[in-house]
Amino acid sequence: MKVDLISKILARGTRAIAASAALLLVSFASPATAQNLTPVNIRMDVFFYGSHVPILLGIVDGIYKKHGLDVTALPGRGSGNTIQVVSAGTDQFGWADGGTLVKFAAQGLKAKQIVGMLQTTPSIILALPDSGIKAPKDLMGRKGGFGNGSAPEQVFGAFVKATGIDGSKISRVAVDIPTRDNLFITKQIDFSFGYTVTQLPIMEERCKCKINIIKYSDLNITYVANGVMVGDEYAAKNPDIVKRFALATQEAIELAVKDPDKGIDAFFKYAKDARFSREVVKRQWLETIKLLHTKATANQPYGIMAAEDWQKTIDTLTEYADLPKGSVKPEMVFTNEYLKK
Numbered sequence: 001m002k003v004d005l006i007s008k009i010l011a012r013g014t015r016a017i018a019a020s021a022a023l024l025l026v027s028f029a030s031p032a033t034a035q036n037l038t039p040v041n042i043r044m045d046v047f048f049y050g051s052h053v054p055i056l057l058g059i060v061d062g063i064y065k066k067h068g069l070d071v072t073a074l075p076g077r078g079s080g081n082t083i084q085v086v087s088a089g090t091d092q093f094g095w096a097d098g099g100t101l102v103k104f105a106a107q108g109l110k111a112k113q114i115v116g117m118l119q120t121t122p123s124i125i126l127a128l129p130d131s132g133i134k135a136p137k138d139l140m141g142r143k144g145g146f147g148n149g150s151a152p153e154q155v156f157g158a159f160v161k162a163t164g165i166d167g168s169k170i171s172r173v174a175v176d177i178p179t180r181d182n183l184f185i186t187k188q189i190d191f192s193f194g195y196t197v198t199q200l201p202i203m204e205e206r207c208k209c210k211i212n213i214i215k216y217s218d219l220n221i222t223y224v225a226n227g228v229m230v231g232d233e234y235a236a237k238n239p240d241i242v243k244r245f246a247l248a249t250q251e252a253i254e255l256a257v258k259d260p261d262k263g264i265d266a267f268f269k270y271a272k273d274a275r276f277s278r279e280v281v282k283r284q285w286l287e288t289i290k291l292l293h294t295k296a297t298a299n300q301p302y303g304i305m306a307a308e309d310w311q312k313t314i315d316t317l318t319e320y321a322d323l324p325k326g327s328v329k330p331e332m333v334f335t336n337e338y339l340k341k
Helices: 002-029 050-060 079-087 098-106 155-162 176-183 199-205 232-237 238-259 260-270 276-287 307-319
Strands: 040-042 069-074 092-098 111-116 125-126 143-148 170-176 192-195 213-215 226-231
Touching: 002 226, 002 260, 040 079, 040 213, 050 069, 050 079, 050 238, 050 276, 069 238, 079 092, 079 111, 079 155, 079 226, 079 232, 092 098, 092 238, 098 111, 098 226, 098 307, 111 232, 125 155, 125 199, 143 192, 155 307, 176 192, 176 199, 176 232, 199 276, 226 232, 226 238, 238 260, 260 276
Parallel strands: 040 069, 040 092, 143 170
Antiparallel strands: 092 226, 111 226, 125 192, 125 213
């Protein structure tokens, strides 16, 4: 009897020790343990908006942690500033405009997009429903707000060429972007510029109307817009971190496309002080989904980019935005090496 009792006690003790040891092994093996997480920042282009949904979902849903990263997303002060601080190493990753990256590359800055997102240009011309502007020809003889440094305005020459309109017959009001948007909504200008993924849902909520739009993409104007970028120096020193960040972002995009509402929930959980309504953010993300591929990247995994799209972007900037000819090649500004193919 005593022997049986002793045997049972020993058996229980052995199981307890085994369980503890297994737990210990799991905790050491897991890449998501707090002590093993690598802290990194991603600097966005501006305030948080719908195109950022996958990044914030990746943070909130633990996707980045699963890849061993403790990610903090921070608002930015424009793509130009984001590209500069990331290249300087102040932040590890950035969400920035491809065309702006090309321009900096021409000046010697070394950084690349590693996850393409807004691969089809979101650039549009907006006109209120009672403006009488529905087609490119309707712009002639009208007054438009041209925002300083804004991508659609920078390559407006490509729009003019593609449509065959006379650009000299358009009155241009040069303003900053917030002023441009306010002049538009108060009908002090006849048309404005913007993006399907930002201004369009915002303006339609403000005017409570259906805005007429003319899409640059419908005119076969190729201009790679925003995606995740990293400085060449940081990538060279930390290739494993960069790869994990890129793969986690790719996974987060897949989830946000599959379940947009889950992505929107995560957006507002992270961006508690977001300035937009849920409906606006959802529309911004749904518009973003439409632009995640181009003809050249159709049927490719999310994030994969095409050299020909970047070359067309470079050519457009060379012809219409004073980019020195031959100063930038696609391999200087993008790479797919960190993504699953």
